[in-house]
Amino acid sequence: MQDFANADLIVIEGSNMAEAHPVAFQYVIEARKRGARVIHVDPRFTRTSANADRHIPIRTGTDIVLLGGVIRYVLENELYFDEYVRAFTNASTLISEEYGDPEDLDGLFSGYDPETGTYDNSTWAYAGDPDMVARGLPDRDETLQHPRTVFQILKRHYSRYTPEMVQETCGISPEDFEYLARSIAENSGREKTTMFAYALGWTQHQGGAQMIRTSGILQLLMGNMGRPGGGIMALRGHATIQGSTDIPTLYHILPGYLPMPKVGQDDFGDFTRAVGTKEQKGFWANADIYTINLLKAWWGKHATAENDWGYHNLPKLTGAHGTYQTLMRMLEGGVDGYFLFGQNPAVGSANGRMQRLGLTHLKWMVVRDFYMIESATFWKDGPEIESGELSPEQIGTEMFFLPAANHTEKAGSFTQTQRLVQWRDKAVDAPGDAKSDLEFMYDLGRRVREKLKDSTDPRDRPILDLTWDYPVDEHGEPDAEAVFAEINGRHLTGEKAGQPLAAFGEMKADGSTMGGCWIYAGVNAGGVNMARRRTPGKDQDETALEWGWAWPANRRILYNRASADADGKPWSERKKWVWWDEEAGKWTGKDVPDFPPTKRPDDPGDPTKGGAAALAGNDAFIMQSDGRGWLFAPTGMVDGPMPTHYESPESNVPNPLYPQQSNPTRVTFRDEDNLSSPGATGKGGEVYPYVFTTYRITEHHTAGGMSRFLPYLAELQPEMYCEVSPELAEELGLEPYGWATIISARNAIEAKVLVTERMTPLQVGGRTIHQIGLPFHWGRGDEAIVQGDGANDLIGMNLDANTQIQNSKNNSCTIIPGRRPRGAGRAELVKAYRRRAGLIPEEHPQVDGAEGAPGAGPAADLVAHEVRGPEEATAVPTGESSMKGMENR
Secondary structure, three states: OHHHHHOOEEEEEOOOHHHHOOOOHHHHHHHHHOOOEEEEEOOEOOHHHHOOOEEEOOOOOOHHHHHHHHHHHHHHOOOOOHHHHHHHEOOOEEEOOOOOOOOOOOOOOOOEEOOOOEEOHHHHOEOOOHHHHHOOOOOEOOOOOOOOEHHHHHHHHOOOOOHHHHHHHHOOOHHHHHHHHHHHHHOOOOOOOEEEEEOHHHHOOOOHHHHHHHHHHHHHHOOOOOOOOOOEEEOOOOOOOOHHHHOOOOOOEEHHHEEOOEOOOOOHHHHHHHHOOOOOEOHHHHHHHHHHHHHHHHHHHHOOHHHHHHHHHOOOEOOOOOHHHHHHHHHOOOOOEEEEEOOOHHHHOOOHHHHHHHHOOOOEEEEEEOOOOHHHHHHHHOHHHHOOOOOHHHOOOEEEEEEEOOHHHOOEEEEOOOOEEEEEOOOOOOOOOOEOHHHHHHHHHHHHHHHHOOOOOHHHHHHHOOOOOOOEOOOOOEOHHHHHHHHHOEEOOOOOOOOEOOOHHHOOOOOOEEOOOHHHOOOOHHHOOHHHOEOOHHHOOOOOOOEOEEOOOOOOOOOHHHHEOOOOOEOOOOOOOEEEEOOOOEEEEOOOOOOOOOOOOOOOOOOOOOEHHHOOOOOOOOOOOOOOEOOOOOOOOOOOOOOOOOEOOOOOOOOOOOOOOEOOOOEEEOOOOOOOOOHHHOOOHHHOOEEEEEEOOOOOOOOOOOOOOOHHHHOOOOOOEEEEOHHHHHHHOOOOOOEEEEEOOOOEEEEEEEEOOOEOOEEEOOEEEOEEEEEOOOOOOOOOOOOOOOHHHHOOOEEOOOOOOEOOOOEEEEEEEOOOOOOOHHHHHHHHHHHHOOOOOOOOOOOOOOOOOOOOOHHHHOOOOOOOOOOOOOOOOOOOOOOOOEEEO
16 A cells, blocks of 8 residues: 555545545545645545545546546657567557457447357457467557557557547536546656556446456556556455455455356366467466465365376366346245345445345345344344234244454455455453354354265265365464465475465476465465564664565565566666666565566577466566566456446436446346336436436445444434535435435435535536435334434345446435435335336326425426437336346346
């Protein structure tokens, strides 16, 4: 985080950093004190905006157009860092003749299958001899003039992302656009660097992964990757959310970002070759080594070369199995039991109503938390109980609540947003029966193994053969440092037998080493817990290599080979970070070099060897199969090799760039409780004319489980509220500090009205766009000190196909004065608006108003706008009551 202070420009987009990440924000303030410029791009004016040089309001979901406009600006005006681009990116690489761009295909890339809603990306491949392409040596034109070079494709792709298009799409004035683009150009290059920072304001979109990719393209063009004060900082929310991705609680990856095997990948060699081949450049060529060491850590003596290291023990994916797919299985009766660790889906997940209904279909459920959160009490005090739709007697889910130890009551490591692993010692013992996650899971594993000890069923062998043998104290708490040591890994045989691994380079493919997560190898080097190091800043330089430990290898900036030019010399004295020391014959600098330490800058690499040996001296991006930073991604993204703007599924704005309205690969769950507004693609979108976006505030934490139950936090922000502009308040008759009812195609909630100029109406395509801000921390339940309607009840389950994350930041609604109806009246209100939008059959055309909003309400006076684009609305057809399932659309 301290690298923020080295930036000359910080662009915070998709984040309210000052409120959501206040500790890290101190380094942004430090950068400003050193003379850096800060620009905040966000729909709302927030505390972050107040500490920025300029706030630029934007229509939610249009970031690709804004950043695409900046890409066009720097390309057209030749403001990119030419020397960096030629040396370190794939700008000169030629792309297949079969590639087709959205410029030619009405918003689609080549390879699209409308039947499945997916792409065959073979037409996005690099051009050249297949064997050479596999070795990271595709055809290139170093002059960048060939029309099929990535550079020329990029220029053509973003040619229509003009300042006028930015204004028409994003609602950003030409003056604000010029300020942003010029600031990035002036604060990038040899002497200066620009840093981008984002959070869920980018990720929680359909197309969120491509928003991040757009900033990556821009940062590569400007030479800001791998350099101090540059790069892209993903601001992650909890203390160890990064750690929970590195050693994942996710269904699709294994520790160290190895993918989960898929059905059909029955051969171990086929699996590891799909991750990285021995012929390709870079460190993913060692995917087999990382996997073998992981399997040895898990199955010990039962993982041998003869049984493919126990690879057959791993489950094989049949498709997406994320939280929302699991919810749909619950609703269909396909899930018996459910464990909740640190989650509160009844409040914190998209479409809260469906979340709660899904929980009613379980046979049993275990909630581990500090308090009786709403997901533990939904069966007796949830919104569906209040409405009379359900009663506790109807719900057969057997509930178990187990108290959990908090972070001060347990020891262990946590890995925060900058990959920094730090150790936390236990401060106090947990009260009563509260247990740590580690103790609970270890004890649960022991009990399961005891139940299975006499089993002869082959499916039970993977559990019985696990190395489940951590030492415990007198209270039954496993030693967290023993787990930590297993993650680091150790030598199993030879002269170093028993010694911890010093680095992932010591891992072997012959079973003589083990390690639970290859990128963490070295965190326990020499048996010393590096994560516990806390050398004060006054005793070391600002790189702070002796504070904690950053994966991999304790380097603080990834791809830092790019901080020196092709010859290994620093780009400038001011931005000096890592460089080639000719006299010593190695890379040196302020940081641990992210490059083979003795590989010379002029080394051409040996393509016959693959891996690190195949890297040339300027192949700075060592995890890529060609050693280059990817302006064009031939693989890895399911919705296109370059970011392209699509409107959100519910957007009432026709896509101004292409006839294709929304992302064609988006994942939609078809259910009568998960309807979407028709938006611009169908009649009835005008019924939900406004946009709402959700966000966090400093005083509460996510779904409120750690804040709404504490009096001294609850009193700081006691009520759910909505932020609206003075213009929208006047238009609709909303009173300051009065009540408003917000209605989407899924549900209706009430909130106190905060009329504020922080919400800026935007002019887009000749019409005014109003955006409404909703914090998402409140939920309905009797146990918390404060409660309120949950913003996530309004949100639909429309997912990004790359990440399976929900589109929480860009949804359509209407808003009317007054409180929502009680009892069954809320459902009737929602249905009435659905009928007017054509989402369900017309029965009662009159819309029931909320309290204080008689009759049809303000939505009755809305004027329909032009409908453009070929796509159908995501409505349940007339007469069809249920369409549970999922499809790409």
